[in-house]
Amino acid sequence: MKYTKQAYLTGKKEAEPEYVRLKAGPLQMLYQKGLIRYVCNGDAEIIRMIYSAVRDANWNTVEPQIIEEKLDKGDDFFNLELTCRYKFGEIDFRATYIYNGRPDGTLQLLMEGEAHSDFRKNRIGFCVLHPIENCAGKSCQILHTHRENSTMVFPEKISPHQPCFDIAGMRWQPSDKIVAELHFEGEVFEMEDQRNWTDASYKTYCTPLDNPFPVLVRKGEKIRQKIILSAEGLQRNMVQNQEPELLTIDPSTSMPLPELGICLSQIPEEKELEKFSEIPFRHFRIDLRFDETWEQKLAFQLRCLQKLNSHAAIAIHFDQKQALDQCEILISQLKAYSPKIKYLIILEKSSKATPNELLELLITPLRKYFRHAQIGAGTDAFFAELNRNRIDPKDLDFISWSINPQVHHFDDMSLVETLEAQSYTVETAKSFANAAKIHISPLSLKMRFNPNATTESGSDPDDGLPASVDPRQSSLFNAGWTLGSIKYLAMAGVASATYFEATGYKGIMMGDTPPKEGFYAGRHDLFPVFLLFKYLLNLKNPEVLLTQSSKPLDFEALAIRHADGISCFITNFTSKTQRIILRDAHSGARLYRLNIDTVADFMHGHMEPAPEIVQWRKESRLELLPYELMRLDLPDNDELRL
Secondary structure, eight states: OOOOHHHHHHSSSSOOOOOEEEEETTEEEEEETTEEEEEEETTEEEEEEEEEEEEETTOOBOOOEEEEEEEEEOSSOEEEEEEEEEEETTEEEEEEEEEEEOTTSOEEEEEEEEESSOEEEEEEEEEEEEESTTTTTOEEEEEOSSSOOEEEEOOSSOOSSOSEEEESEEEEOSSSSOEEEEEEESSOEEEEEGGGGTOSEEEEESSOTTSOSSEEEOTTOEEEEEEEEEEESOOTTOOOOOOOEEEEEEEEEEEEOOEEEEEOOSOOOHHHHHHHTTSOOSEEEEEEEOSTTHHHHHHHHHHHHHHHTOOEEEEEEEOGGGHHHHHHHHHHHHTTTOOOEEEEEEEETTOSSOOHHHHHHHHHHHHHHOTTSEEEEEOSSOHHHHHHSOOOOTTOSEEEEEEOSOSSOOSHHHHHHHHHHHHHHHHHHHHHHTTOEEEEEEEOSSOSSOTTOSSOOOOOOSSSOOTTOOGGGGSHHHHHHHHHHHHHHHHHTOSEEEEEESBSTTSSBOTTOOOOTTOOOOTTOBOHHHHHHHHHHTSSSOEEEEEEESSTTTEEEEEEEETTEEEEEEEEOSSSOEEEEEESOOTTEEEEEESTTTHHHHHHHOOOOOOEEEOOOSEEEEEEOTTOEEEEEEOOOSOEEO
């Protein structure tokens, strides 16, 4: 397969289109592929995003094909006309959007759409995302459609259910001086807390979930909606913060590095087992489902762990009606292998979260046999399922849920936004976990399965990538995303995190999996994220230091104090070179670069980047190439500022 430069960087054949900067009087924003993002007045973010969504009967988000796009923009206005086609399965829907940004700071967005087939939908229409930082804990006046106005408060902890219903308009204060207003036409809107799915926003959307779904849309049916955003107190000639890129490390504040593990879904070949011996993962997750071949598969997995001399984290998907019998059979099977079992995750195969009745049934027999294992429960799906179906943690060592960043949006920047939101789920879980620790298991780039499907999803195509595979898995971007995830989960106090799979399209190396068109890796290639885990898990006595990026959507860092000094791992999330200021840097530091110049040798030839000895003056700039992953080894001094 022919590799392009972009394939190494982001796993895609071509780069995402550049964002266009737009202005509406005193408001600034970005535009890309139908999305209006980061509506700001100076540094005051008013709206995180405005977009239109088409979601099918299984809540799949249908990506639009842009048929025509016309943009006229000036120093204080813009007019955009966009025609899109949404084609997926039975859905064929076309819409024209007219977006106007006016010199007085008003935004007006109009959608006029028509169905070109009969299809079932769960949602069609505008969505408005509100930023967490400028909204959490603040009050908001709600204009209702059929009742008196009310006041709500944007939730600080993640709200399990909708914090507000029946919205025709809203008025809130995103900063001390600005009062913003939204008005909606053509549908009834309501709000949900998107942090349940690790989106860093609250979302005002239509149609209300109390309405029956899916809904049959007939060919020729038309849908029209309109949104108007206005604001008081906007200041003209406000310039967004132009401070240089700055990364700070606080050596006085540290927290444990989570115990990092990986999923053992496919059995690695001998060559791959040798490579895994280079990375001392703290555990390998095994998913045990009591199907016809479970005993044979479990035996292979346990023998693999014996070769690796590693611990198991077994996620057991019980059938509540047969749980005691299944527990007895499992214990009998495990006696033959005497595996080192570190964690047991109790799940129920047909429940979104572990039922308390199942815990009451199984805790005693499991504790009796697995005396040295930590026992937990939770959900194999989104945090939303655990937040809405909270389990009793009194007899548990930990609670667990999975994370993926692509429930609602799929572009690179949206994936980066989810990193901070991972910590929000942890903070909320701690409020009902009591003394139980927090485990995230597993983390994947895409949804592994759909817990909210209302119809059969169908099988994956024979000639394409499975729906659960993201071609970014083999890219530098994924290594950076994983770095950011580990950083935010560590800062939130997570005890354990299990990432990806060992080999294959969702792994950290390709293994013997045959390549498919659209996935840029060949047999036995190593992925950049492999090197990140190798670096991290070979550090002795690691502690995570507090770091802060001045532009966390552009670059991020994970700093580790260990037995031999401090290692700072830095990543560039963007297609542009980032120049980061270093102050009080130290001569003689070692620098390792995995970037477009070195990544091919690493992936295909398994050649790790050679160290550079860096000589810095009092203040210099560190240059990160697009999507670069950098390791910087420093002496352990009391004061570090990068």
